[in-house]
Amino acid sequence: MAKAESELGWKDLEIGSIVAEPGSAAQYKTGDWKTQRPVLDESKCNKCGLCYIFCPEGCIKQKADGYYEIDLSYCKGCGICAMECPKDAITMVAEEE
Amino acid sequence: MAKRVGIEVSLAIAEAAKLANVDVVSAYPITPQTHIVEHLAGLVADGELDAAFIPVESEHSAMSACLGASAVGARTFTASAGQGLELMHEVLYVASAMRLPMVMAVANRALSAPINIWGDHSDAMAVRDTGWIQIFAENGQQVVDNVLCSFRIAEDHRVLLPVMIHLDGFHLTHVIEPIYMPEQDEVDKFLPPPQYPLPLHPDKPLTMGAFGPPYIYTEMKKAQEANLTAAKEVILQCWQEFGSIFGRDYSPVEGYHSEQTKVLLLTMGSFSETAMEAIDKMRDDGKDVGLIRLRLWRPFPFAEIRQAVKNAEVLIVLDRAISFGGPGGPVCSEIRSALYNEDTRPKVIGFVGGLGGRDISVSGFEEIITRGIEIARTGSEQEFEMYGVRE
Amino acid sequence: MMADKIAFGKRLVTKEEYFSSGHRACVGCAEALAVRLACKALGPNVIIVNATGCMEVVSSQFPYTAWSVPWIHTLFENTAAVASGVEAGLKTMKRKGRWPGQEPQVVAMAGDGGTSDIGLQALSGALERGHDFLYICFDNEAYMNTGVQRSSATPFGAATTTSPAGKESIGQVTWKKNMPAIAAAHDIPYVATACPSYPFDLMDKVAKGVATPGPAYVHILSVCPTGWRCAPELAVEIGRLAVQTGIFPLYEIEGGQYKLNVKLSKLKPVTEYLKLQGRFGHLSEATIKEIQDRVDREYAKLMEKATAVAGSS
Structure with missing residues (x-):
């Protein structure tokens, strides 16, 4: 959507104020909510994918090499991935300035 | 066919x-x-x-x-x-x-x-x-x-x-x-x-x-x-x-002997047919009365209503609903509001009647119109009157 | 391995996210996780009817949407009725040749309040009429969206803002309404309980429910760190403990037959589950014993009904 949400006029709205762009929430970055962030150590990772499965944000993706990467622009820092990782490959570290 | x-x-x-x-x-x-x-x-x-x-x-x-x-x-x-x-x-x-x-x-x-x-x-x-x-x-x-x-x-x-x-x-x-x-x-x-x-x-x-x-x-x-x-x-x-x-025409507001008529009654719904009979009878008796039937309620037909009543001196509105503690009938209230800023406008007199299935007869409509004309002349202590209510 | 799927043993899980990142659920929300997993199981050929509640608010703040499938939200208590209309509408249009393409599955989603309280009548009506749809209740055991007020799904002893613990109260004084049993009492073909802590079991049940002709009901326990006052990183672990203590057993009811999906040789004590949550922090040993006794009794009743099967997720 070209205009910022607070600049939208009534004539900009679709019929019934529907949202026509699927998955547009991806434009809303929730990454700045977090107070701690996950750090993944690939040397400990066995590619089991449980971090991917258990992420409430759906922000852990599998890479071409089968390892996983965490998109910190959405990660809210809940720490479930670190808690559930059977290999302790993920540690949570405090967000600092 | x-x-x-x-x-x-x-x-x-x-x-x-x-x-x-x-x-x-x-x-x-x-x-x-x-x-x-x-x-x-x-x-x-x-x-x-x-x-x-x-x-x-x-x-x-x-x-x-x-x-x-x-x-x-x-x-x-x-x-x-x-x-x-x-x-x-x-x-x-x-x-x-x-x-x-x-x-x-x-x-x-x-x-x-x-x-x-x-x-x-x-x-x-x-x-x-x-x-x-x-x-x-x-x-x-x-x-x-x-x-x-x-x-x-x-x-x-x-x-x-x-x-x-x-x-x-x-x-x-x-x-x-x-x-x-x-x-x-x-x-x-x-x-x-x-x-x-x-x-x-x-x-x-x-x-x-x-x-x-x-x-x-x-x-x-x-x-x-x-x-x-x-x-x-x-x-x-x-x-x-x-x-x-x-071959059947509809419009938001329909008049019945309403052109150049000094006293108009406004109704909605099936009562309009009885009201028309009352208008006929009163006109036969030489009274200058007519009827406005409001067909389109939303969107409200402001222009048509203003046009339809602009030559009238008295507009009597019969509501079949009551706004308790308020101005009486919702229809009357809206009509009055629609006319308020007009340079020339009729006095708008509100009645509430026909509640809960109670009929209003031809003579009942005659009474409402006659009483409405009287209120327009003398005023009333009430914002509206309920027709046919027993004390 | 297919490029668009990830293999977990023999299972393939789609990489597609139909509930996208950028939703505004609280940190560690297991309900958002449950929705995400359910959507993976459902795939793209669905129409989702969502009740007012947490998931509606966090997913659809104009002009953004987390949904990549057709989705409608109208009100709080009418989800099953709206779904009835969607189902009847598209089936009729299909029959009359006015529905282009494949006929989608209809899925209703609501929270525990929207299901077991205010939406119960509409749900009962839709189940009784036999509409072909899946209803998923995401149960976080209180009205979380409005600030943690008790619902009929709030468990005994839990403190909420409208069932607070105090000198004269242990918090919620009623036992959790057995919503799956109510759904099953409508003699519908499929009822199941699930929890995102058992993600593959959850996805299997959602897939099975939506594929079942006629009404299906899946009740998903969703840990709410905000309302349950627990650490967000424990959201999955606490869900697991709900199952392992027997507080929230995972089972299916097909054709009236109960089947236990996660069979436990020995239940963990309920304290392991309760102690991790602030909402139970005030409970006396006597009340905890009361809960333990009740859980033991209910679990035994369920075991009697179930033909237990081996294996767990």
Whole structure:
């Protein structure tokens, strides 16, 4: 959507104020909510994918090499991935300035 | 050619919905709406109408199922009355705000307590601000014609709004009238299958009914208001086209001996027919009286009302509903408001009567008009008067 | 391995996210996780009808949407009725040749309040009428969206803002309404309980429910760190403990037949579950014993009904 949400006029709205762009929430970055962030150590990772499965944000993706990467622009820092990782490959570290 | 048949108005409504080839009917029984939906259920059961009849467990669900059916693009019809309409209340706002075209016949009924199954306009007035197009019918023919027109209006891509057709419970629903039922091929030409532009469909995933915070809610409401107001042009066009095809003309405000007449009575719904008799009788007695029948309630026909009463000195408005502790009848209140800033305007005198199925006879209308003229001359201590109430 | 799927043993899980990142659920929300997993199981050919509640608010703040499937929200209590209309509408249009393409599955989603309290009548009506749809209740055991008020799904002893613990109260004084049993009492073909802590079991049940002709009901326990006052990183672990203590057993009811999906040789004590949550922090040993006794009794009743099968997720 070209205009910022607070600049939208009534004539900009679709019929019934529907949202026509699927998955547009991806434009809303929730990454700045977090107070701690996950750090993944690939040397400990066995590619089991449980971090991917258990992420409430759906922000852990599998890479071409089968390892996983965490998109910190959405990660809210809940720490479930670190808690559930059977290999302790993920540690949570405090967000600092 | 269309045949004129003697038919109960409720059944005629169902037949009109069948002529419109509706896809989904979702309804819950309530007197005096029952004959409409019973007949529709029968038409579906007999294979005469290819539709889904959803016999829901409440009116709230009846209207909610209509939302769902309309959102996938199905032509959707329902009917309700009184308490049922009240139970639908919050859902009605959603239908209009989400621009879901559907048609509902409302067999107008009084509201509890005390429970009363008979007609008045309390239910209609309670849903006044739900954002629906609202039409009042005076007889069975008007209801049938307006069921067809309403689908055409509702589904017009410039409109895409739900339409309510109000008809008086029992006074209209349960009477047998001679009605011209249009032929199917005529209806098919007038009312092609619906093409909802933005249905729920996996090919184009839409989010309907998003959360609207303060930064956008006002714009959403303005869009809705502008849309409903603009619908009037489409309604007028539709009625004009209907008239040219079927030979019956409709307009938002209809006058009866109202041109250059000093004293006008304004009514809505089936009472208009009795009121016309009273006007005839009084005119025969040499009195300069006329009648205004308000047919289109939402969008409100400001220009037509102002034009229709501009030469009158007294305008007497009969409401069949009461706004407790307020200005009396909602219709009177709106008419007065519509005229207030006019340079010349009649005195507007309000009456409330015909509540809970109580009839008003020809002589009753004569009394209302005579008393209205008197109040216009002498004033009244009350904001409005209730007709026929015993002390 | 297919490029668009990830293999977990023999299972393939789609990489597609139909509930996208950028939703505004609280940190560690297991309900958002449950929705995400359910959507993976459902795939793209669905129409979702969502009740008012947490998931509606966090996913659809205009002009954004987390949904990549057709989705409609109208009101709080009418989800099953709206779904009835969607189902009837599209089936009729298909029959009349006016529905282009494949006929989608209809899925209703609501919270515990929207299901077991205010939406119960509409749900009962839709189940009784036999509409072909799946209803998923995401149960976080209170009205979380409005600030943690008790619902009929709130468990005994839990403190909420309208069932607070105090000198004269242990918090919620009623036992959790057995919603799956109510659904099953409608003699519908499929009822199941699930929890995102058992993600593959959850996805299997959602897939099975939606594929079942007629009404299906899946009740998903969703840990709410905000309302349950627990650490967000424990959201999955606490869900697991709900199952392992027997507080929230995972089972299916097909054709009236109960089947236990996670068979436990020995239940963990309920304290292991309760102690991790602030909402139970005030409970006395006597009340905890009361809960333990009740859980033991209910679990035994369920075991009697179930033909237990081996294996767990």
